Amino acid sequence: MATTIYLFRNDLRLSDLPGLAAANRAGDILPLYILDDVNAGDRALGAASRWWLHHSLQSLADAIADSGGTLNLLQGDTNACLQDLLSTGNINAVHCSRAYSPWEVVLEARLRDTCETMGVTFKRYPGPLLHEPEHIANQSGEPFKVFTPFWRHCCRAQSPAQPLPLPSRTTWADPLTQRASLRDLALLPTKPDWAAHWPELWTPGEEGARDALAHFLRERVSGYAKGRDHPAENATSRLSPHLRFGELSPRQVWHAARACLQQEPVLEEQINKFLAELGWREFSYHLLFHFPDIEQAPFKAQFEDFPWLGDEALLKAWQRGQTGYPVVDAGMRELWHTGYMHNRIRMVTASFLTKHLLTHWRAGERWFWDTLVDADPASNACSWQWVAGSGADAAPYFRIFNPVTQGEKFDAGGRYVRRWVPELADLPDRYLHKPWEAPEATLREAGIIIGETYPQPVVDHREAREAALAAYQQIRKG
DNA sequence: TGAAATGTTGGGGCG
DNA sequence: ACGCCCCAACATTTC
Numbered sequence: 153m154a155t156t157i158y159l160f161r162n163d164l165r166l167s168d169l170p171g172l173a174a175a176n177r178a179g180d181i182l183p184l185y186i187l188d189d190v191n192a193g194d195r196a197l198g199a200a201s202r203w204w205l206h207h208s209l210q211s212l213a214d215a216i217a218d219s220g221g222t223l224n225l226l227q228g229d230t231n232a233c234l235q236d237l238l239s240t241g242n243i244n245a246v247h248c249s250r251a252y253s254p255w256e257v258v259l260e261a262r263l264r265d266t267c268e269t270m271g272v273t274f275k276r277y278p279g280p281l282l283h284e285p286e287h288i289a290n291q292s293g294e295p296f297k298v299f300t301p302f303w304r305h306c307c308r309a310q311s312p313a314q315p316l317p318l319p320s321r322t323t324w325a326d327p328l329t330q331r332a333s334l335r336d337l338a339l340l341p342t343k344p345d346w347a348a349h350w351p352e353l354w355t356p357g358e359e360g361a362r363d364a365l366a367h368f369l370r371e372r373v374s375g376y377a378k379g380r381d382h383p384a385e386n387a388t389s390r391l392s393p394h395l396r397f398g399e400l401s402p403r404q405v406w407h408a409a410r411a412c413l414q415q416e417p418v419l420e421e422q423i424n425k426f427l428a429e430l431g432w433r434e435f436s437y438h439l440l441f442h443f444p445d446i447e448q449a450p451f452k453a454q455f456e457d458f459p460w461l462g463d464e465a466l467l468k469a470w471q472r473g474q475t476g477y478p479v480v481d482a483g484m485r486e487l488w489h490t491g492y493m494h495n496r497i498r499m500v501t502a503s504f505l506t507k508h509l510l511t512h513w514r515a516g517e518r519w520f521w522d523t524l525v526d527a528d529p530a531s532n533a534c535s536w537q538w539v540a541g542s543g544a545d546a547a548p549y550f551r552i553f554n555p556v557t558q559g560e561k562f563d564a565g566g567r568y569v570r571r572w573v574p575e576l577a578d579l580p581d582r583y584l585h586k587p588w589e590a591p592e593a594t595l596r597e598a599g600i601i602i603g604e605t606y607p608q609p610v611v612d613h614r615e616a617r618e619a620a621l622a623a624y625q626q627i628r629k630g
Numbered sequence: 631t632g633a634a635a636t637g638t639t640g641g642g643g644c645g
Numbered sequence: 646a647c648g649c650c651c652c653a654a655c656a657t658t659t660c
Contacts, residue, residue, distance in 0.1 A: 381631085499631070538631095550660045551632050558632090617633085621660060 154179035163398035211357025221324025250279035559585030
């Protein structure tokens with residue numbers, strides 16, 4: 153009987169995996185996941201992502217066990233691990249889904265070579281995208297650099313492949329004798345276990361992902377277009393970590409959303425808005441694949457010379473949610489406590505770091521990489537560059553969010569700020585987003601002493617804004 | 631997927 | 646009745 157290794161990567165699910173389905177048709181499947189911090193290098197998963205990965209692997213292992221198999225875990229250089237396995241001689245093929253970040257692309261090529269050398273078939277299948285990046289190009293055959301035409305092109309292109317159902321009757325190969333346990337991978341935080349309460353917030357795994365999608369399309373999508381901007385409202389899908397680890401494929405999301413639209417045509421605006429977010433994810437991967445430098449280097453070259461300030465104390469205040477700007481602090485604390493931050497608040501906090509604090513977007517990117525459960529190599533880098541103004545189709549540099557105005561607009565009732573910055577909870581709405589302007593008596597009544605119970609703003613908005621614009625003038629000619 | 635500065639308009643109070 | 650001023654509301658442009 154032929155045995156195929158199915159190498160799981162960013163696709164921790166069993167449905168809609170063409171490579172798994174093909175392996176299934178060929179014979180026995182040896183399901184394998186390798187935690188590869190060696191090849192990932194400085195793109196090794198961050199702490200919050202590791203928490204997610206642990207539970208996602210647990211869920212996948214359970215699902216495989218339900219049909220009589222065992223998910224094999226290994227740790228180390230994927231190529232070396234695979235070489236070891238193939239040298240035992242009873243593996244016929246290796247299948248996997250594509251992955252599109254630079255180190256994963258490089259690794260894929262090495263795996264192909266290794267397999268060829270050892271006389272084993274290596275097959276890779278479409279990964280977690282709607283369209284293969286090579287298939288999307290503008291009229292001159294170049295990659296897109298602007299979102300709108302990119303997404304228009306995607307929407308008009310051939311519809312993404314119809315998702316495959318769960319394979320029926322899988323025959324799993326006997327487990328490896330030498331393999332790691334989930335505990336060996338040491339993915340969970342210990343002392344302190346800052347994620348102890350996270351299982352109440354999230355359900356990693358294919359089933360949790362499917363439920364989250366169904367729940368969103370059933371309950372939330374009808375108010376999406378407006379609600380998505382209000383962080384206290386539960387209006388977004390929160391699918392990002394599920395997509396990040398491939399517990400759900402974007403193809404499944406796309407087709408589920410289209411089916412929903414078919415049933416309820418009045419939802420067209422809402423669903424198109426939602427799908428456009430999937431579009432931004434797709435666009436980020438398109439950029440990362442065609443311009444792999446975008447992880448590190450500004451897409452717009454003139455930003456190489458940007459005079460970043462690099463003040464460590466300010467960075468620390470931002471990370472800890474102690475900037476003195478309530479909306480910013482609320483966001484940074486939400487992130488720290490839940491591994492997640494509402495999208496609008498991501499824009500506000502990122503704008504604050506890069507523009508008000510003149511701190512390099514890479515410092516923010518690293519922080520998000522470590523603390524977000526949905527930290528995604530493409531979305532994270534591209535979105536930070538977008539906010540900073542150095543990215544493809546980026547927000548113009550002079551688009552500087554006013555943290556007070558943003559708070560008043562999108563958290564008018566103050567529920568978001570009060571939840572995450574409880575020391576301000578008793579301030580009336582009128583001053584909640586600018587406590588430094590509250591009269592003495594109001595502060596006293598709310599039990600607030602600026603500079604003691606809540607920080608003085610670390611920078612003055614007006615001055616910071618002007619300093620940012622002045623810094624931009626220095627690089628503008630390019 | 632902004633914000634601030636600047637310009638324009640129109641209603642209402644008032645001499 | 647009329648012009649004048651003030652200012653809010655909205656529109657445009659500038660960063």
